[in-house]
Amino acid sequence: MKAQLNTAIAFLSGFIMILAFFSANPGIVNFSQNLLTWVTIVGGISLLLGIVSILKVNLKAIQEKKKDWIFKAILVLFVLGMSVCGIVWGIEEKTPFDWLFQNIQSPMMSTMFSILAFFIASAAYRAFRARTLEATILLITAIIVMLGRTPLGQAIWDKLPTYADWIMAYPNLAVQRGIIIGAALGAAAMSLRILLGIERTYMG
Amino acid sequence: MRKKSFFLFLIAAIISFHNLGLSFASTSESTPLFRADRINILVLFIIFCAVVLLYIRSAGKGKELFVRKISGLEAVEEGVGRATEMGRPVLFIPGIQELDEIQTIAGLSILSRVARTTAQYSTPLIVPVNYPLVLAAAQESIKGAYLDMGKGDDYDPEMAQYVAGEQFAFVAAVHGIMHREKPATNVYMGAFYAESLLLAEEGQASGAIQIAGTANPEQLPFFIAACDYTLMGEELFAASSYLSKEPLMLGSLKGQDWIKILLVICILLGVILETLNIGSGFFYKLFIEH
Numbered sequence: 001m002k003a004q005l006n007t008a009i010a011f012l013s014g015f016i017m018i019l020a021f022f023s024a025n026p027g028i029v030n031f032s033q034n035l036l037t038w039v040t041i042v043g044g045i046s047l048l049l050g051i052v053s054i055l056k057v058n059l060k061a062i063q064e065k066k067k068d069w070i071f072k073a074i075l076v077l078f079v080l081g082m083s084v085c086g087i088v089w090g091i092e093e094k095t096p097f098d099w100l101f102q103n104i105q106s107p108m109m110s111t112m113f114s115i116l117a118f119f120i121a122s123a124a125y126r127a128f129r130a131r132t133l134e135a136t137i138l139l140i141t142a143i144i145v146m147l148g149r150t151p152l153g154q155a156i157w158d159k160l161p162t163y164a165d166w167i168m169a170y171p172n173l174a175v176q177r178g179i180i181i182g183a184a185l186g187a188a189a190m191s192l193r194i195l196l197g198i199e200r201t202y203m204g
Numbered sequence: 205m206r207k208k209s210f211f212l213f214l215i216a217a218i219i220s221f222h223n224l225g226l227s228f229a230s231t232s233e234s235t236p237l238f239r240a241d242r243i244n245i246l247v248l249f250i251i252f253c254a255v256v257l258l259y260i261r262s263a264g265k266g267k268e269l270f271v272r273k274i275s276g277l278e279a280v281e282e283g284v285g286r287a288t289e290m291g292r293p294v295l296f297i298p299g300i301q302e303l304d305e306i307q308t309i310a311g312l313s314i315l316s317r318v319a320r321t322t323a324q325y326s327t328p329l330i331v332p333v334n335y336p337l338v339l340a341a342a343q344e345s346i347k348g349a350y351l352d353m354g355k356g357d358d359y360d361p362e363m364a365q366y367v368a369g370e371q372f373a374f375v376a377a378v379h380g381i382m383h384r385e386k387p388a389t390n391v392y393m394g395a396f397y398a399e400s401l402l403l404a405e406e407g408q409a410s411g412a413i414q415i416a417g418t419a420n421p422e423q424l425p426f427f428i429a430a431c432d433y434t435l436m437g438e439e440l441f442a443a444s445s446y447l448s449k450e451p452l453m454l455g456s457l458k459g460q461d462w463i464k465i466l467l468v469i470c471i472l473l474g475v476i477l478e479t480l481n482i483g484s485g486f487f488y489k490l491f492i493e494h
């Protein structure tokens with residue numbers, strides 16, 4: 001019965017969204033917008049679930065003194081500390097919450113993102129090793145595109161940017177569009193399977 | 205019983221529509237019930253549904269359907285087997301998007317199949333997520349798989365963990381898991397963005413077998429460079445059908461293939477007509493929203 005109810009709710013919600021896409025009736029359109037608002041509200045409330053999960057997993061690890069438990073203790077401290085700062089002093093500018101965000105969280109996130117440069121270099125090294133014909137073609141194409149997009153490439157040969165643009169605008173875009181069309185059809189077929197209740201594995 | 209509950213549900217739905225003050229009739233002359241500018245999309249939508257349903261029906265009648273081999277999915281069992289032999293866990297990430305993203309749902313469907321295999325071999329499974337709703341869905345998905353395999357006692361709700369809400373904080377948490385738990389197999393299935401290479405390179409450095417799948421074309425090169433197997437675009441959505449081998453699920457894949465053939469014909473026809481300037485752009489206009 002629970003599975004049938006879940007499937008029925010999924011079908012009805014999907015059906016309303018499809019109906020709203022093809023209809024200009026304000027009642028249907030507003031109702032579909034309300035459904036989307038409900039999704040946001042449910043998502044916001046469910047944040048509590050996430051906090052409970054974080055605390056449960058990490059407190060257990062601290063209690064059992066698992067490997068690197070000290071980092072988990074710092075995490076729990078900051079989860080609680082940030083929450084208290086936000087609740088007591090608010091989250092506006094020049095509050096303790098804002099100070100913690102600007103001076104601790106934001107730089108740490110930037111650091112993580114900046115590591116990407118090194119990872120791109122190591123991944124590119126592996127991908128561009130000219131061991132096969134395909135890898136060699138990839139290497140040549142990458143050199144043209146990378147050089148063509150820098151002032152150095154233009155200084156070497158003024159037509160390099162034109163060739164780089166051609167590679168991006170024609171072969172690259174054609175392949176991307178092929179993948180996008182395939183993915184869109186796949187997504188549509190999966191949506192249909194969900195609406196009809198054929199695909200139910202995601203519900204458990 | 206099924207018919208009765210569906211009928212009751214239909215009545216409840218109609219009553220709730222009525223209570224919400226919904227009227228399916230046009231409210232004024234200026235707001236028509238149907239958007240005529242989207243008629244082309246509706247026609248394609250109906251054709252698509254009809255073909256997919258036709259194949260689902262014929263598959264339901266027992267017609268055998270051929271589906272080409274997808275190496276990445278064949279490798280899932282191999283990856284879980286490797287983790288079992290090494291006594292290490294399997295790491296599964298269902299993307300970094302909310303539950304309203306179809307790629308996340310596709311990821312969770314694959315998770316269910318992977319969890320069946322880990323349940324079968326009693327291999328530890330770790331599923332870090334960055335949205336609480338995805339956490340709840342992942343827990344249900346894993347629980348269902350373990351119960352189906354008769355290993356309900358082995359199920360631990362902490363197999364799925366909410367680790368962080370921010371994109372790069374999530375990456376840091378997953379890197380920590382990769383360092384501490386040393387998973388033997390990493391599976392990334394869902395919507396990924398800038399973190400794709402950060403995760404896959406770290407996994408590569410840890411020596412794990414990596415299987416990835418996403419429908420975001422801009423992230424595919426990163427996964428191809430850093431992972432052993434990559435599912436591209438539609439393969440991600442086909443994965444759960446492929447792994448389940450259920451005729452009804454496979455039928456929808458077949459229907460989807462026919463629509464793809466139809467679209468290829470339309471594209472070729474459009475290119476020829478537009479190049480020869482036949483029909484004054486009529487064919488082009490058929491495929492754009494007016």
